[in-house]
Amino acid sequence: MKLAALAFRNIRRNRRRSLLSGAAIALAALAITFMFSWLSGILGDYRHNVVHYLTGHVRLRNAEYQANERLNPLHLSVAGSRELVARLEAEPLAAAVAPRIQFATAIYREEQTFGALGLGVDFPREEKFMQTAGSLSEGRLPRMGQREALLGAGLAGEVGVGVGERITLLGKNKYLGMAGMSFTVTGLARFPVSGFDRTFLLVPLDTAQAMLKMQDEATEVLLLARQEREAGELAARAGRILAEAGRGEVEVRPWDRIGMLVSLMRSIDVMYNFIALFFFILGTTVIINTTMMVIFERLREIGTVAALGMKPGEIVRLFFLEAFYISIISAFLGVLLGSAITLLLSRNGVDLSRMLQGVDFEVSAVIRPRLSIRSTVLVFLYSVAVSTLASFLPSRRAARVQPVEALRSI
Amino acid sequence: MIRPALAAALLLAAAAAFPQSAEEIVRRLEANQRFRTQEAEGSLVITDRFGSRTKTFLSYAEGQERMLLAFTNVEEKGQKILRLRDEIYLYFPEAEEVVRLQGAALKESVMGSDFSYEDLTGEKSLLDLYEVKLSGRELLAGREQFLLELKARARGVAYPAQKLWVDVEEYLPRRAEYYALSGRLLKTLEVLEVRRVGGRSVMSRAIMRDAMKKSSSTEFRVQRVKLDEPLPKNIFSLEALSW
Numbered sequence: 001m002k003l004a005a006l007a008f009r010n011i012r013r014n015r016r017r018s019l020l021s022g023a024a025i026a027l028a029a030l031a032i033t034f035m036f037s038w039l040s041g042i043l044g045d046y047r048h049n050v051v052h053y054l055t056g057h058v059r060l061r062n063a064e065y066q067a068n069e070r071l072n073p074l075h076l077s078v079a080g081s082r083e084l085v086a087r088l089e090a091e092p093l094a095a096a097v098a099p100r101i102q103f104a105t106a107i108y109r110e111e112q113t114f115g116a117l118g119l120g121v122d123f124p125r126e127e128k129f130m131q132t133a134g135s136l137s138e139g140r141l142p143r144m145g146q147r148e149a150l151l152g153a154g155l156a157g158e159v160g161v162g163v164g165e166r167i168t169l170l171g172k173n174k175y176l177g178m179a180g181m182s183f184t185v186t187g188l189a190r191f192p193v194s195g196f197d198r199t200f201l202l203v204p205l206d207t208a209q210a211m212l213k214m215q216d217e218a219t220e221v222l223l224l225a226r227q228e229r230e231a232g233e234l235a236a237r238a239g240r241i242l243a244e245a246g247r248g249e250v251e252v253r254p255w256d257r258i259g260m261l262v263s264l265m266r267s268i269d270v271m272y273n274f275i276a277l278f279f280f281i282l283g284t285t286v287i288i289n290t291t292m293m294v295i296f297e298r299l300r301e302i303g304t305v306a307a308l309g310m311k312p313g314e315i316v317r318l319f320f321l322e323a324f325y326i327s328i329i330s331a332f333l334g335v336l337l338g339s340a341i342t343l344l345l346s347r348n349g350v351d352l353s354r355m356l357q358g359v360d361f362e363v364s365a366v367i368r369p370r371l372s373i374r375s376t377v378l379v380f381l382y383s384v385a386v387s388t389l390a391s392f393l394p395s396r397r398a399a400r401v402q403p404v405e406a407l408r409s410i
Numbered sequence: 411m412i413r414p415a416l417a418a419a420l421l422l423a424a425a426a427a428f429p430q431s432a433e434e435i436v437r438r439l440e441a442n443q444r445f446r447t448q449e450a451e452g453s454l455v456i457t458d459r460f461g462s463r464t465k466t467f468l469s470y471a472e473g474q475e476r477m478l479l480a481f482t483n484v485e486e487k488g489q490k491i492l493r494l495r496d497e498i499y500l501y502f503p504e505a506e507e508v509v510r511l512q513g514a515a516l517k518e519s520v521m522g523s524d525f526s527y528e529d530l531t532g533e534k535s536l537l538d539l540y541e542v543k544l545s546g547r548e549l550l551a552g553r554e555q556f557l558l559e560l561k562a563r564a565r566g567v568a569y570p571a572q573k574l575w576v577d578v579e580e581y582l583p584r585r586a587e588y589y590a591l592s593g594r595l596l597k598t599l600e601v602l603e604v605r606r607v608g609g610r611s612v613m614s615r616a617i618m619r620d621a622m623k624k625s626s627s628t629e630f631r632v633q634r635v636k637l638d639e640p641l642p643k644n645i646f647s648l649e650a651l652s653w
Contacts, residue, residue, distance in 0.1 A: 073460065176460070177486040180489075182507065
């Protein structure tokens with residue numbers, strides 16, 4: 001108790017030194033807290049975009065489609081999609097079901113062609129996936145059964161087409177023959193991912209089926225689970241529904257088992273962990289450096305208190321307590337400030353659209369850092385532990401030095 | 411003893427029967443394939459890793475410069491390809507614009523077959539585009555052929571080099587190999603059947619193989635052909651595509 005009071009008195013007595021040491025710890029804690037939130041925001045965003053725009057929580061495709069995907073094999077489809085969608089929608093774990101046709105297309109306009117990724121979608125059903133209405137920047141959504149199209153704003157800019165204008169889409173039909181159809185552009189969309197913005201072209205599913213001679217077929221059926229953790233169970237149930245219907249040609253995959261995306265996600269995770277580790281090491285170095293420097297600077301003081309009769313164990317405890325109190329206050333302030341900055345930035349997001357131009361990666365142009373209570377508490381405890389422990393070694397060494405030597409060494 | 415005039419006549423006849431000049435072989439080959447008009451009904455049987463598909467068509471041609479291909483199979487019914495000199499136009503019944511193909515689009519495959527749009531173009535004589543060399547004679551399916559080697563005179567032609575096997579008796583192509591500038595084989599064309607129509611020989615069955623596509627081939631079959639008969643008026647115009 002006496003040592004605790006002494007430690008507090010020492011902290012107050014040399015305010016500049018205490019502030020310097022505390023500021024270093026606070027800054028490191030702030031940086032780590034923010035970095036974790038930033039990386040968590042990017043990963044969460046990537047996951048959201050992949051699930052809602054590309055895979056769903058569960059994806060149904062013809063079993064041979066994946067191996068031939070680059071050839072745009074529309075004949076490797078999910079047939080009888082209307083009935084299948086109705087059966088899947090009756091599944092209690094499914095929050096939403098959306099059939100889609102993905103097709104490579106070229107927009108022909110005034111003797112020029114522009115490559116695009118065509119998506120035949122059921123617009124009302126897509127509200128829970130792509131949130132198409134919310135993405136509209138101009139015009140309205142296409143109506144089902146009509147030859148109407150929604151273009152990514154970036155793609156529309158490249159083609160030089162606006163709302164109300166006509167375009168002709170060219171592609172290959174299900175029989176690998178030619179397909180061509182004219183559409184009216186009814187709306188432009190700002191998708192969160194700049195890559196989607198530059199390539200996506202959405203048309204009503206039934207119109208795409210007519211253009212591509214696909215009758216009641218889709219290239220994929222996506223499912224959203226009510227809870228993400230139930231994706232595996234939902235996939236198993238969808239598999240049972242297909243087995244009962246004798247649809248062995250259709251393959252069911254939960255989103256975390258879709259090869260490339262998962263490996264990409266793992267790579268991103270590893271990469272981000274490295275970045276976080278780098279920040280962690282940097283922060284730790286700053287904390288250790290400051291704490292050790294402060295103790296070595298106080299050798300004369302250590303000599304004095306030792307000459308006055310304080311035992312080495314008490315000296316170590318004194319410095320340990322000083323570092324502990326400073327680190328608790330500083331780490332708390334650092335984490336608090338880091339959390340405040342994160343919450344502030346998460347409200348409006350950080351616009352990286354200029355930096356991400358031309359980058360084909362499913363991360364939104366506007367990043368919203370995401371605060372995690374778990375990692376924030378971890379950062380706080382870590383900062384306190386590191387800075388407290390960092391004081392232990394030098395103070396133990398300093399305490400072993402003879403008072404005379406300590407006084408002479410200054 | 412043979413009289414000098416008779417000897418000269420015999421020599422001329424022999425020269426006509428076995429022309430040694432590669433240019434002369436090409437001239438006779440092209441003359442043999444030149445019709446005032448041609449109307450045909452045929453099909454493309456496309457085979458690839460996904461199986462086999464048949465596209466049926468009606469084709470009309472006038473000279474070497476104008477050609478119209480109208481597809482009649484259910485999946486592509488009403489779609490048309492029009493060639494006017496070196497220009498290719500596509501017509502789709504459900505599209506408002508007629509699509510003019512140019513640049514790299516000409517290298518794309520017609521209906522997923524082994525023929526490209528570029529293969530449909532080319533009203534110019536081979537002699538204008540290639541330097542021709544007679545490499546010798548070879549037997550092909552029991553018939554004697556001239557083997558010609560063609561090298562492009564300039565860049566910009568679809569195939570920088572070709573090998574052409576021309577039937578010695580009929581002056582019709584029997585086989586062709588198309589090469590890239592690097593010497594890599596791009597495509598092979600084999601003529602499987604020749605039909606006599608009105609005293610003329612017409613290629614009625616041939617198979618094209620794109621060496622770049624695995625297990626891919628396209629058989630071109632002509633079921634019915636009429637030569638040098640009048641064609642509907644204005645058939646080779648953009649306006650007439652929607653009839």
